[in-house]
Amino acid sequence: MKTIFTLLCIGLISVSASAQEFKFESETIDYGKVAKASNGERTFIFTNVGDQPLIIENITSSCGCTVPKKPEQPIMPGKKGEIKVSYDTKRPGGFSKAITIFSNAKTPRKVIKIRGFITNENVLEKPKSLLSDS
Known part of the structure; x- marks a missing residue:
């Protein structure tokens, strides 16, 4: 009986110790179409919805x-x-990247994403004339 009580107490302590959780306003940021070499900085905003301090231990990206x-x-x-x-943003074309967050939250690993398309401003399409065949 004493052993069961001890194990139950340890289980409750471990559950309450990991009661941290965070909620993002958005887990994906879509850059949309952006010009080559433009500002590529964006910000994910989240709230600690747990009852303990949330510590972000590390963040890695897929490239x-x-x-x-x-x-x-x-x-x-x-x-x-x-x-x-x-x-x-000096790399023209589409992109989709994952960012992995390691924390002391209830779910210690969380993946958020960015995506978008970088246009090459240096390439201008020749306007088509309504009078020509090409």
Whole structure:
């Protein structure tokens, strides 16, 4: 009986110790169409909806063209935090990148995403004339 009580107490402590959770305003940022070499910085905003301080331990991206910046201080319960992401907009074409967040939350690994299309401003299409055949 004593062993069962001890295990039950340990289980409750471990559950309450990981009661941190965070909710993003949006888990995907769509850049839409942006010009080549334009500002590639965007910000994910989240709220700590748990009852303990949320600590972002590490953030990784799926490639070197995406650089995330984590909050350095713990996010207190009920407070908002930011994760800034910079994408290298010198690479024309479509992109879809994953950013993985490692924290002390109930779910310790969370994936957020960015996507968009970088247009090549240097290429201008020749306007078509209504009078020509081409």
